[in-house]
Amino acid sequence: MNMKHTTLALAVLGCFISATAAEVESRVLSPVVVTATRVEQDSFDLPMAIDKVERQNIDNQLRMTLSESLARIPGITAQNRNQMAQDPQISSRGFGARSSFGVRGIRVYVDGIPLSMPDGIGNPGSIDLDSIGSIEVMRGPFSAMYGSSSGGVLQLLTKKPSETPVVGGDILFGSFNTRRESIEASGTNGGLEYSLNLSNYSSDGFRAQSRNDKQQATVKLGTRIGDDTKLTTLINWFDQSAQDPGGLVRTGTGANQPGAFPGGLFYNPTGATRGAIVGDTRVSRSNTQIGFNLEKTLDASNTLNIITYAGQRDNLQYLATSNAPTGTISGRASSIGRSFYGTDVRLTNRGEVIGKPYQLSVGLNVGYMDDARLDRNATNGVIQPGSPNRDEKQTAFNIDQYAQGMLALDERWDLHAGIRHTRLKLDVQPNAGATANLAAGGLSFDKTIPVIGLVFKATPTVNYYANIGTGFETPTLVEISYRDPANASAGLNLGLKPSTSTNIEVGAKALLSDTSRVNVAVFDISTQNEIVIDRLSGTTASYRNAGQTKRRGLELSAETLLHRDVTAYLAYTMLDATFQSAFATGTGAMAPGSYNTGTVAPGSAIPGTYRHQLYAELAYRYRPYQLETAVEARYNSKVYINDLNKDAAPDYTIVSVRASLQQVQGKWKFTEYARIDNLFDETYIGSVRVNDGNTRFFEPAPGRNYFVGVKANYMF
Numbered sequence: 001m002n003m004k005h006t007t008l009a010l011a012v013l014g015c016f017i018s019a020t021a022a023e024v025e026s027r028v029l030s031p032v033v034v035t036a037t038r039v040e041q042d043s044f045d046l047p048m049a050i051d052k053v054e055r056q057n058i059d060n061q062l063r064m065t066l067s068e069s070l071a072r073i074p075g076i077t078a079q080n081r082n083q084m085a086q087d088p089q090i091s092s093r094g095f096g097a098r099s100s101f102g103v104r105g106i107r108v109y110v111d112g113i114p115l116s117m118p119d120g121i122g123n124p125g126s127i128d129l130d131s132i133g134s135i136e137v138m139r140g141p142f143s144a145m146y147g148s149s150s151g152g153v154l155q156l157l158t159k160k161p162s163e164t165p166v167v168g169g170d171i172l173f174g175s176f177n178t179r180r181e182s183i184e185a186s187g188t189n190g191g192l193e194y195s196l197n198l199s200n201y202s203s204d205g206f207r208a209q210s211r212n213d214k215q216q217a218t219v220k221l222g223t224r225i226g227d228d229t230k231l232t233t234l235i236n237w238f239d240q241s242a243q244d245p246g247g248l249v250r251t252g253t254g255a256n257q258p259g260a261f262p263g264g265l266f267y268n269p270t271g272a273t274r275g276a277i278v279g280d281t282r283v284s285r286s287n288t289q290i291g292f293n294l295e296k297t298l299d300a301s302n303t304l305n306i307i308t309y310a311g312q313r314d315n316l317q318y319l320a321t322s323n324a325p326t327g328t329i330s331g332r333a334s335s336i337g338r339s340f341y342g343t344d345v346r347l348t349n350r351g352e353v354i355g356k357p358y359q360l361s362v363g364l365n366v367g368y369m370d371d372a373r374l375d376r377n378a379t380n381g382v383i384q385p386g387s388p389n390r391d392e393k394q395t396a397f398n399i400d401q402y403a404q405g406m407l408a409l410d411e412r413w414d415l416h417a418g419i420r421h422t423r424l425k426l427d428v429q430p431n432a433g434a435t436a437n438l439a440a441g442g443l444s445f446d447k448t449i450p451v452i453g454l455v456f457k458a459t460p461t462v463n464y465y466a467n468i469g470t471g472f473e474t475p476t477l478v479e480i481s482y483r484d485p486a487n488a489s490a491g492l493n494l495g496l497k498p499s500t501s502t503n504i505e506v507g508a509k510a511l512l513s514d515t516s517r518v519n520v521a522v523f524d525i526s527t528q529n530e531i532v533i534d535r536l537s538g539t540t541a542s543y544r545n546a547g548q549t550k551r552r553g554l555e556l557s558a559e560t561l562l563h564r565d566v567t568a569y570l571a572y573t574m575l576d577a578t579f580q581s582a583f584a585t586g587t588g589a590m591a592p593g594s595y596n597t598g599t600v601a602p603g604s605a606i607p608g609t610y611r612h613q614l615y616a617e618l619a620y621r622y623r624p625y626q627l628e629t630a631v632e633a634r635y636n637s638k639v640y641i642n643d644l645n646k647d648a649a650p651d652y653t654i655v656s657v658r659a660s661l662q663q664v665q666g667k668w669k670f671t672e673y674a675r676i677d678n679l680f681d682e683t684y685i686g687s688v689r690v691n692d693g694n695t696r697f698f699e700p701a702p703g704r705n706y707f708v709g710v711k712a713n714y715m716f
Contacts (some may be wrong), residue, residue, distance in 0.1 A: 001247070005367065006084065007180055013612065015290070021584070024532075024621045025040045029511075029514065029515055029516070029517060029559065029561065031043075031044065032044070032048055032051075032052050032409045034046070034052060034136045034138075034155075034295055035136065035155065035157070036048065036050050036136060036138045036142065036153070036155065036403060036447065037142075037361075037404060037406065037416070038346060038348065038361045038363075039350075039359055039361065040279055040699050041292065042503045043509075044414070044463060044509050044511070044517075045455060045457075045463065045618055046455070046465075047077060047142075047316050047414070047416050047453030047454060047455045047465035047466065047467050048138060048139075048140050048141075048142045048416075048453065048465070048467060048505070049074075049136045049138070049140050049383075049505065049506075049507060049519070049521040049523075050137065050139070051073050051074070051136075051137050051519075051557060052134055052135065052136050052137070053069045053070070053072065053073065053132055053133070053134060053137070054083070054136040055133050055574055056157065057069055057072065057132060057590070058129055058135070059134060059673075060630070060658055060675070061675075062174070062178075062180075062675075062707060063129040063180075064129070064180070064201055064214070065080055065088045065125070065128070066078070066083075066088055066090065066124045066127060066135075066154075067079060067080045067088035067089070068080065069088060069129070069135060070090065070135070070137065070154075071577070071634060072571055072615050072617070073137045073557075073571060073614055074519075074521075074555035074557050074571040074572060074573045074574075074613075075092060075093055075137075075139045075152070075213070075521070075553070075555045075558060075573055076090065076091070076092055076137060076139070076152070076503070077089065077090070077091045077092075077097065077571075077573075077608075077609065077610060077613065077640050078090050079686060079687035080355040080374075080425075080686055080687065080701070081686065081687045081699050082205070082206065082207070082210075082686050082687075082699065082700075082701055083205055083207065083210040083212070083213040083214075083242065083243070083244060083245055083699070084125070084205075084210075084214065084240065084242040085242040085243060085281070085282065085283045085317075086101075086488075087101070087102050087103055087123060087124060087125045088103075088124065088125075089608070089687050090103050090106060090124070090154075091105060091151070091608065091609070092105065092106050092137075092143070092152025093139055093140075093152065093525065093551055093553060093575065093577075094150075094151075094153045094525075094551045094575055094577035094606055094609045095151020095152065095551075096151060097577070097606060097607065097608030097609045097690065098532070098533075098606070098607065098608055098690050098691065099690075100689065100690060100691070100692075101121070101124070101478065101543075102121040102122055102123050103116075103121070103122040103124055104120060104121060104122075104476070105120070105149055105150075105151040105152070105473060106122065106150070106151055106152045106153065106154060107143070107147060107150045107153045107154070108122040108124050108126065108127075108147075108153075108156070109146075109148070109153070109155045109156065110132075110156045110157075110158065110234070110236070110291075110345065110561045111155065111156075111157060111158055111232070111234055111289035111290070111291070111293060111590075112155075112293060112305075112307050113234060113293075113309045113386040114342065114367065115127070116149075117338075117340060117367070117368040117369045117396060117549045117708060118342075118368065118369055118396040118397060118398040118424060119149075119369070119396040119424070119426060119474065119475075119477050120148060120149030120465070120474060120476055120689070121476050121477075121478070122475065123287070123313070124154070125285075126216075126236065126238050126287040126289075126313075126330045127579045128158060128197055128199065128201055128216045128218040128236060128238065128701055130170075130184065130197045130216075130218070131158050131159060131181050131195070131197045131218040131220070131595070132156050132157070132158060132159065133157050133158055133159035133160060133533060134156075134157050135154060135157075136153075136155040136156075136157070137154055137155075137519065138152060138153040138155070139151075139152045139154075139521075139523075139555070140152075140467065140469075140503060140505045140521070140523060141451045141453070141467050141468060141469025141470075141471070141472070141504075141592070142416075142418065142451055142453065142467065142469065142507060143502040144420065144449045144451055144469055144470070144471040144472075145153070145402060145418045145420055145449075145451060147361060147365065147398070147400055147420065147422055148398075148422050148424060148445070148447070148471075148472055148473060148474050148631070149473045150471060151471070151473075153700060155211075156193070156581070158218070158220055159185045159195060159220075160193075161187060161188055161193040161194055161195045161220065161222065162186045162187055162188070162195075162715075163188050164186075164187065164188075164715055165185075165186070165187030165188075165189075165559040165685035165715070165716060166184075166185070166187060166287060166713055166714065166715050166716070167183075167184070167185045167713070167714050167716075168183070168184050168185075168711065168712055168713035168714065169181070169183045169184075169711070170182045170183075170184075170710070170711040170712075171709060171710060172707055172709035173208070173277070173707065173708055173709070174203075174631050174705065174707030175386075175705035175706055175707070176203055176205055176206045176702070176705070177202075177204040177403070177479060178201075178202070178203040178204075178707060179201070179202050179203070179548070180199065180200070180202075180709070181199065181200050182197065182198060182200070182582060183199075184196060185597070186694075187716075191224040192221065192222070192223055193220075193221065193222035193223075194219075194221050194222070195218075195219070195220045195222065196217075196218070196219050196220075197216070197217065197218045197562050198216070198217050199215070199216045199217075199632055200214075200215050201213070201214045201215075201216075201655060202214075202276065205243070205245070205268075205643070205697045206270060206702035206703075206705070207245040207270050207271065207272055207700070208245060208248075208270065208271050208272040208276075208277065209243045209244065209245040209272035209276045209277050209280075210243050210244075210272070211242070211244045212240070212241070212242040212243070213240065213241050213242070213388055214239070214240040214242075215233075215238065215239050215240075215252055216236075216237065216238040216413070216632075216669065217236070217237045217238070218234070218236050218237075219233075219234070219235040220232065220233070220234050220235075220290060221233040223673075224653050225277045226396055228296060228297040228298075229294070229295070229296045230294075230295045230296075231292065231293070231294050231295075232292070232293040232295075232360075233290070233291070233292055234290070234291045234292075234293070235289070235290045235291075236288070236289045236290075237286075237287070237288045237289075238286065238287050238346070238361070239285075239286045239428050240283075240284065240285050240286070240455070240575060241282065241283070241284045242282065242283050242284075243280075243281065243282045244276060244281040244282055244283060244317075244322070245271075245272035245273075245274075245276050245281075246272055246273045246275065246276040246281060246696055247688075247692055247694075247696035247697050247698055247699050247702065248269070248271075248273070248696055248698045248699070249666050249696050249697070249698070250647070250694055251699070267626070269683065270700075271421035271698035272651065273320070273322035273323050274323055274324070274325065274329070274560045275322060275324075275331075276320060276330075277327050278320075278329040278380055278381075279318065279319075279322075279329035279330075279331045279378070279380060279381050280318060280322035280380065280381025281318050281319060281320050281331070281381070281458075281583075282317070282318050282381070283315065283316065283317040284315075284316050285313070285314065285315040285316070286313070286314050286394070287310060287311065287313045287314075287516060287563070288311055288312050288313075289310070289311030289312075290309065290310060290311065291307065291308065291309035291310075292306075292307065292308050292309070293305065293306070293307050293371075294307075294382070297678075301349055301350050301351050301492075302347065302348070302349050302350075303347070303348045304345075304346070304347055304348075305344075305345070305346045305347075305348070306339075306343040306344075306346075307343060307345075307346075308342070308343045309341060309342055309343075310339075310340070310341035310342075310476070311339075311340050311341070312337075312338065312340075313336070313337075313338040313340070314335075314337050314338070315335065315337070315338075316333065316334075316335045316336075317333070317334050317335075318331060318332070318333050318378055318381050319331050319332045319333075319334065319539045320539075321539055323694065328380055329379070329380055329381075330377070330378070331377075331378040331379070331381065331598060332375055332376065332378055332389070333375070333376045333377075333378045333383045333537065334373070334374070334375045334376075335373070335374045335436045336371050337371070337372040338369060338370065338371050338372075339369070339370045340367070340368065340369040340370070341364075341367075341368055342365070342366055342367035342368060343364075343366050344363060344364070344366075345363055345364045346361055346362070346363035347361070347362055347363070348360070348361045348365075348425040348704065353407070356407060356409065356410075357368065357407075357408045358405060358406060358407045358408070359406050360403065360404075360405035360406075360600070361402075361404050361405065362401075362402070362403045363401070363402050363403075364399075364400070364401055365398070365399070365400040365401075365402065366399050366400075367396075367397070367398045367573045368395070368396070368397045368398075369395065369397075370394075370395050371393070371394040371477065372393055373390060373391075373392050373394055374388055374390065374391050374650070375388055375389040375390040375391075375478050376388045377389065385704060390430070390481075391430065391431040391432075391466055391578035392428055392430040392431055393428070393429045393430075393431065394426075394427070394428050394430060394477045394481075394686075395425075395427045395431075396424065396425070396426050396477060397424070397425045397427075398422060398423065398424045398425075398429075399423050400420060400421060400423070401420070401421050402418065402419065402420040402421070403420075404416075404417070404418035404419075405418070405524075409504075411457070412456060412457045412458075413454065413455070413456060413457070414454070414455040415452075415453075415454060416452070416453040416454070416455070416467070416538050417450075417451065417452045418450070418451045418452075418469075418549075419448065419449065419450045419451075420448070420449045421446075421448045421449075422445070422446070422447050422448075422449070423444070423445070423446050424444070424445045424473075424474055424524075425442060425444045426442050426443045426475070426477055426480060427440075427441075427442035427475075428440060428441060428442060428461065428477070428480070428481070428492055430660050431446065439491045439492065441491070441492045441494050442494075442498070443475070443494055445472075445498055445639055446581060447472050447498070449469065449470050449471060449472065450469060450470060451467065451468070451469030451470070451663060452467065452468060452469070453465060453466065453467030453468075454467070455465055458689075460511070460678070461510060461511040462506050462508065462509070462510045462511075463508065463509045463510075464505075464506075464507070465506070465507050465508070465509070466505070466506045466507075466539075467504075467505050467506075467663045468502070468503065468504045468505075469502075469503050470500065470501065470502055471500070471501045471503060472498045472499065472500045472501070473498055473499045473501075473531065474498040475493075475496040475498065475531060475543065477499075478560070479496060479531060479542075480491065480493045480494060481493065482540060482541070482542045483495075483542060484535065484542060485535055485536060485537035485540035485541055485542045486535070486537040486647075487538075490642070490645075493542055493543060495544075496531065496543060496544070496545060497529050497545050498529065499527050499528065499529045499530050499531055499545070500504045500528050500529060501525055501526065501527040501528070501655045502525070502526050503523065503524075503525045504523065504524045504525075505520055505521055505522070505523040505524075506521070506523075506561055507519065507521035507574065508520050508521055512560075513592065515560060515561035516558070516559065516560035516561070517559055517560075518556070518557070518558045518559075519555075519556070519557045519558075520554070520555065520556050521554070521555045522553070522554050522555075523551070523552065523553055523554070523555075524550075524551075524552050525550070525551040526548060526549075526550055526558060527549045527550075527551070528545070528547070528548055529545040529546070529547075530545065530546045530548070530549045530579070531543050531545060531546075532544060532545075532546045532583065532585070532600075532643060533543075533585055533586065533596075533643060533691045534585070534586050534628075535586025535694035536586055536596055536691065537693060539693060539694070540693070541693060542586070543581070546579065546581060546583040546600075547579075547580060547581020547582075547583060548579075548580040548581050549577070549578065549579055549580055549606060550576075550577070550578055551575065551576070551606075552575075552577075552578050553573065553574050553575040553576060554572075554573070554574040555571075555572070555573050555574075556570070556571070556573075557569075557571045557572075558570045564624065565620060565621045565622065566618070566619070566621075567613075567617075567619045568612075568616075568617065568618050568619075569616070569617045569619075570615070570616050571613075571614070571616075572612075572613070572614050572615075573610075573612070573613040573614075574611065574612055575609055575610065575611060575613075576611065577605060577606040577609040578601075578602075578603055578605055578606060579600055579601075579602060579603070579604045579605075579606065579643070579682045579699075580602055580606060581597055582600060582601060582602055583599070583600050584598070584599050584600075584616070585597065585598065585599075585600055585643050585691075586641075586645060596642055596644065596691065596693065596695065597644075598644050600643045600644055604640075604643065604644070604645045605640045606640075606643075607640045607641055607642050607643055607645070607690045607691065608639060608640075608688065609639065609640075610636050610637050610638075610639050611637045611638075612635070612636070612637040613634075613635070613636050613637070614632050614633075614634065614635040615632070615633070616633045616634075617630055617632045617633075618629070618630060618631050618634070625661065626661060626662035626663065627659070627660070628659065628660045628662075629657070629658065629659040629660075630658050630659075631655065631656070631657050632653075632655065632656045632657070632658070633653065633654075633655050633656075634653070634654050634656075635650060635651070635652070635653045636652055637651045638650050638651045639685075639688055641688045641689075641690065641691075641692075641697035641698070642690065642691045642697070647696060647697065648690050649684075649685035650684070650685070651696075652682060652684035652685070653682070654677070654678045654679075654680075654682055654684065654701075655678075655680055656675065656676060656677045656678065656679060657675070657676050657679055658673070658674065658675040658676075659673070659674055659675075660672065660673035660674075661673075663708040667713065667714055667715045667716070668713070669712070669714075669715070670710070670711070670712050671710070671711040672706070672708075672709070672710050672711075673709050673710075673711070674706065674707070674708040675706060675707055675708075676704065676705070676706045677702075677704070677705050677706070678702065678703055678704050678705060679704060680700070680702045680704075681704040681716075682703070683700075683703065684700075684701055685698050685701065686697065686699055686700065686701030686702060687699045
């Protein structure tokens with residue numbers, strides 16, 4: 001860790017110690033209201049680790065990937081791959097760190113509508129961040145109340161339509177020929193609330209073969225049906241094409257080669273492999289989804305919520321299976337046509353029992369997905385004639401029942417508890433004509449998950465809490481697709497079992513004054529039958545159950561007003577995530593030596609997890625000119641790239657700065673903004689491709705880069 005840059009991060013922490021209430025005048029911190037327990041509550045009173053990203057924090061970023069806004073949340077690893085062909089890497093307390101596709105181990109929702117499929121895979125790349133008002137991030141045992149594969153929950157809430165009609169536009173320019181345009185309209189007309197967001201984004205990317213184009217639209221309509229009923233409609237559409245530069249391998253040993261970074265080298269960090277360029281690795285995807293949320297107040301004590309949704313997702317991805325220095329590049333073209341739908345019906349009751357206040361939510365959740373999967377051979381990025389390698393229909397169906405509630409035992413003790421029963425069925429049916437003689441088959445899982453937590457209100461400004469719960473993570477459809485990745489005709493991997501976990505957490509939440517708060521959580525998670533890589537063959541993998549894993553850690557967040565116009569924020573995570581049992585892992589078809597082959601020793605780190613993460617921010621506002629400026633510092637320790645811990649991306653510290661100006665002229669409001677990332681032009685690895693079968697693990701991050709933009713809104 002570079003000492004001169006670390007000093008800046010530590011200076012922010014020091015500000016918390018030196019802050020004095022006399023400097024702050026009249027400004028206070030607002031309560032953090034969340035919906036994690038399915039009713040609105042102050043997060044201070046909940047027995048769980050939960051944080052909230054406000055709209056202003058989203059606006060401070062490029063607003064193209066969810067990982068940008070989540071970097072400030074303790075317990076969450078959110079790595080920007082710096083190319084849009086893959087979803088961002090997001091994990092919670094180590095859950096989801098091994099995912100090589102989509103987001104695994106975390107449930108993602110927008111206004112209660114799931115973006116995670118029944119088998120546990122989520123695709124947050126379809127989220128229109130311009131339409132989002134806040135992001136709630138929950139970790140720990142209570143996450144399991146949202147279903148299987150819930151190491152954490154991301155609940156994104158769209159912006160509320162404005163009471164007065166507003167129209168506006170935003171244009172942004174940045175490094176690597178990045179450009180972004182968006183328009184919005186919002187308002188209320190009688191009993192109708194509405195908002196519309198449209199955006200277009202394009203960038204050449206900082207590496208070769210990383211061009212990206214993305215268009216999005218979100219429509220939100222709210223309709224009052226009488227005095228006690230509201231129907232909200234949410235429609236989302238996006239279309240994207242993105243090139244994939246692939247990961248890189250280390251080369252050379254001399255410090256004078258281009259692209260040097262501590263502990264290793266790249267010949268050209270801005271380049272791409274020949275396989276990616278000649279094979280034209282890329283992805284095109286589209287997603288259309290509509291959801292409805294009916295909220296009805298039955299009486300003073302009971303509320304009914306009914307959420308229904310349906311959508312269609314299409315994905316075509318070209319992958320290179322060779323990287324020859326000359327000649328043609330062989331590969332695959334893998335397509336998915338997905339239909340999905342579901343519903344969640346919930347009844348919430350509030351009242352008193354034996355004179356003690358309580359609230360209770362009971363519900364039923366049903367989800368279904370249907371994937372038409374087709375895998376064909378490609379040469380130099382062109383699909384070849386002939387029979388497909390795979391041609392099949394994959395389905396996943398879940399039906400869950402849940403109950404979650406709170407009972408105030410007395411003025412100082414609150415009891416929270418929940419239980420969820422999940423039934424999940426996975427099924428694969430091959431179509432006629434595929435080259436491989438695949439057998440049909442499926443798996444079914446049935447599990448009941450309890451959780452319980454206590455809050456002790458030590459003082460009006462200090463709460464202590466503890467909770468314990470169980471969880472389970474089922475295999476995904478992709479993970480059961482291959483028993484032997486080098487031989488598709490070997491059939492499905494129907495021997496996989498779900499992993500199960502016991503999760504214990506204790507924590508404290510303190511309001512040190514009207515202007516300062518601190519949250520701290522300590523957790524211990526034991527998992528059995530962790531799902532891990534078994535064998536690798538190029539871009540394809542098979543999976544198996546290993547023994548026990550352990551995740552222990554500490555999360556800390558602190559926020560204070562040093563002065564009426566100066567704020568400081570700090571988030572720190574310590575995570576010790578390790579395999580506790582030895583297991584064998586297989587061979588990469590293009591792996592040099594034993595890079596991906598061998599026996600994983602007990603105590604090895606779970607790849608993709610960082611032992612230490614630190615985010616610090618110091619912000620200043622000059623009111624006469626509506627000037628806001630801030631400096632951000634981020635530190636990540638080294639991260640291992642595979643189960644064997646054969647190599648690691650080194651630790652890094654980066655610093656970013658941002659500023660904005662705002663003017664109001666009549667009914668117009670103008671905002672100019674700018675941001676510089678990686679201010680000191682550090683060379684570092686932004687993310688790793690965990691257990692990559694071709695051993696191209698490293699995805700470099702750009703050096704110093706910037707964007708500037710202007711926004712205009714007109715209020716009628």
